[in-house]
Amino acid sequence: xxxxxxxxxxxxxxxxxxxxxxxxxxxxxxxxxxxxxxxxxxxxxxxxxxxxxxxxxxxxxxxxxxxxxxxxxxxxxxxxxxxxxxxxxxxxxxxxxxxxxxxxxxxxxxxxxxxxxxxxxxxxxxxxxxxxxxxxxxxxxxxxxxxxxxxxxxxxxxxxxxxxxxxxxxxxxxxxxxxxxxxxxxxxxxxxxxxxxxxxxxxxxxxxxxxxxxxxxxxxxxxxxxxxxxxxxxxxxxxxxxxxxxxxxxxxxxxxxxxxxxxxxxxxxxxxxxxxxxxxxxxxxxxxxxxxxxxxxxxxxxxxxxxxxxxxxxxxxxxxxxxxxxxxxxxxxxxxxxxxxxxxxxxxxxxxxxxxxxxxxxxxxxxxxxxxxxxxxxxxxxxxxxxxxxxxxxxxxxxxxxxxxxxxxxxxxxxxxxxxxxxxxxxxxxxxxxxxxxxxxxxxxxxxxxxx
Amino acid sequence: xxxxxxxxxxxxxxxxxxxxxxxxxxxxxxxxxxxxxxxxxxxxxxxxxxxxxxxxxxxxxxxxxxxxxxxxxxxxxxxxxxxxxxxxxxxxxxxxxxxxxxxxxxxxxxxxxxxxxxxxxxx
Numbered sequence: 001x002x003x004x005x006x007x008x009x010x011x012x013x014x015x016x017x018x019x020x021x022x023x024x025x026x027x028x029x030x031x032x033x034x035x036x037x038x039x040x041x042x043x044x045x046x047x048x049x050x051x052x053x054x055x056x057x058x059x060x061x062x063x064x065x066x067x068x069x070x071x072x073x074x075x076x077x078x079x080x081x082x083x084x085x086x087x088x089x090x091x092x093x094x095x096x097x098x099x100x101x102x103x104x105x106x107x108x109x110x111x112x113x114x115x116x117x118x119x120x121x122x123x124x125x126x127x128x129x130x131x132x133x134x135x136x137x138x139x140x141x142x143x144x145x146x147x148x149x150x151x152x153x154x155x156x157x158x159x160x161x162x163x164x165x166x167x168x169x170x171x172x173x174x175x176x177x178x179x180x181x182x183x184x185x186x187x188x189x190x191x192x193x194x195x196x197x198x199x200x201x202x203x204x205x206x207x208x209x210x211x212x213x214x215x216x217x218x219x220x221x222x223x224x225x226x227x228x229x230x231x232x233x234x235x236x237x238x239x240x241x242x243x244x245x246x247x248x249x250x251x252x253x254x255x256x257x258x259x260x261x262x263x264x265x266x267x268x269x270x271x272x273x274x275x276x277x278x279x280x281x282x283x284x285x286x287x288x289x290x291x292x293x294x295x296x297x298x299x300x301x302x303x304x305x306x307x308x309x310x311x312x313x314x315x316x317x318x319x320x321x322x323x324x325x326x327x328x329x330x331x332x333x334x335x336x337x338x339x340x341x342x343x344x345x346x347x348x349x350x351x352x353x354x355x356x357x358x359x360x361x362x363x364x365x366x367x368x369x370x371x372x373x374x375x376x377x378x379x380x381x382x383x384x385x386x387x388x389x390x391x392x393x394x395x396x397x398x399x400x401x402x403x404x405x406x407x408x409x410x411x412x413x414x415x416x417x418x419x420x421x422x423x424x425x426x427x428x429x430x431x432x433x434x435x436x437x438x439x440x441x442x443x444x445x446x447x448x449x450x451x452x
Numbered sequence: 453x454x455x456x457x458x459x460x461x462x463x464x465x466x467x468x469x470x471x472x473x474x475x476x477x478x479x480x481x482x483x484x485x486x487x488x489x490x491x492x493x494x495x496x497x498x499x500x501x502x503x504x505x506x507x508x509x510x511x512x513x514x515x516x517x518x519x520x521x522x523x524x525x526x527x528x529x530x531x532x533x534x535x536x537x538x539x540x541x542x543x544x545x546x547x548x549x550x551x552x553x554x555x556x557x558x559x560x561x562x563x564x565x566x567x568x569x570x571x572x573x574x575x
Contacts, residue, residue, distance in 0.1 A: 357472055365469025375462070
């Protein structure tokens with residue numbers, strides 16, 4: 001049986017709307033459709049079409065509006081950074097290119113990895129809790145390292161440098177070092193003082209790590225509560241609170257986006273990050289507990305140099321795309337799919353080797369169209385976003401998001417939003433990485449791995 | 453790589469996808485079956501068959517329908533509450549009509565029955 005063109009276009013439109021409208025999660029659409037059209041043979045293909053278009057287009061609100069969408073929450077950090085540098089369209093191009101390459105290579109690799117999936121499942125399963133703890137520790141230790149690296153590059157005002165050097169006020173120096181200070185030349189020559197400097201840097205590094213740990217644990221505690229609440233879309237309320245609302249709180253009136261460059265080239269450097277993203281995407285399907293690309297991206301950022309926003313974005317986009325493709329392979333091989341839409345499709349009609357090709361084909365078709373539209377929309381979004389006051393737009397978006405959360409999950413959803421917003425505000429005022437809020441997913445995963 | 457090339461690459465991928473989709477037709481897990489074949493089918497086989505509802509028996513959490521073919525061979529179909537289309541059993545307008553059943557073969561005390569996944573009117 002073949003899916004009709006009319007149904008194909010209909011599902012494609014659903015995927016496009018799910019991608020560009022924050023709060024409209026494909027899993028919700030899938031659940032409704034499964035109840036309504038559950039017996040239709042073509043429904044699993046339709047769900048994969050929605051997922052494909054959504055996977056690419058969900059990056060649009062992340063990059064241009066700073067709204068975390070679906071499983072790509074973490075993408076808004078590099079995406080927003082590029083937007084603020086006038087490279088929003090280029091960011092969309094990077095995502096589109098990475099999603100296409102990752103989908104294609106993942107699909108081509110399915111026949112080769114299919115026999116190994118059950119073995120890998122068995123092998124990884126007993127160690128997952130320890131892997132998560134190790135990765136979390138590395139993530140927190142990385143906080144100190146990253147900030148120190150930033151300090152080396154930053155410049156202090158001359159007046160403050162002079163004050164530190166002449167007055168020997170080390171507390172002030174520490175505070176300035178935290179903001180990006182350099183050791184004054186005069187003091188560097190003094191070996192004793194150099195020892196003091198090391199002590200202070202260590203002291204402030206420890207403070208940074210402690211602050212990051214507090215954010216990580218608070219987010220984790222909230223995650224434990226929220227993931228056990230009967231909410232329709234708990235992650236949406238959680239991540240809008242972590243990322244979008246704090247940005248709104250700190251947005252200045254009259255702020256406008258910089259003029260966006262019309263195009264941009266995707267360098268060869270990205271390619272390595274895309275390949276690594278594919279490997280990490282496969283890992284996301286193997287490891288129970290690390291179920292979202294955002295989690296994988298945060299962990300891989302500990303081991304990979306992610307200084308360039310473009311590389312980070314390429315990495316996240318390829319994780320997202322390959323994670324979806326490998327979820328199909330995992331469904332066919334061991335009957336477990338860690339992507340919501342694939343799991344629904346698997347329940348409707350178990351994924352087997354015989355029906356795997358049309359499902360992969362449907363996904364490739366839709367992600368191709370989604371990637372194409374991502375670039376087309378990005379070029380127009382640029383014009384739209386630049387004409388209006390960005391902070392005013394952010395307020396409108398915040399109201400819309402709060403309404404969507406209320407519509408989905410009522411007052412409990414708004415409670416989650418408010419609490420997450422307060423936790424999300426901390427990294428900004430403390431100057432620690434916003435990725436630490438991923439503790440909200442990691443800590444429940446660790447608990448799950450140890451049977452709690 | 454420039455944006456125009458990426459756009460072209462994206463369209464190329466979607467063409468590959470649609471070719472795969474139409475080259476490999478969607479194969480249903482529900483095998484087209486007759487009532488007679490269900491009588492000898494393996495347990496857990498997914499079946500798709502049509503027939504006329506002859507009798508409805510209310511159960512604790514659903515209904516049992518006796519669905520028969522034109523040769524008066526019947527098979528029991530269990531429709532749990534919430535099964536898509538199970539309202540057919542509750543509606544007097546459709547209760548004795550033709551239906552198409554998608555479901556899974558089960559065996560209880562040596563007798564085969566079909567656990568319905570979905571019931572369509574008409575058949």
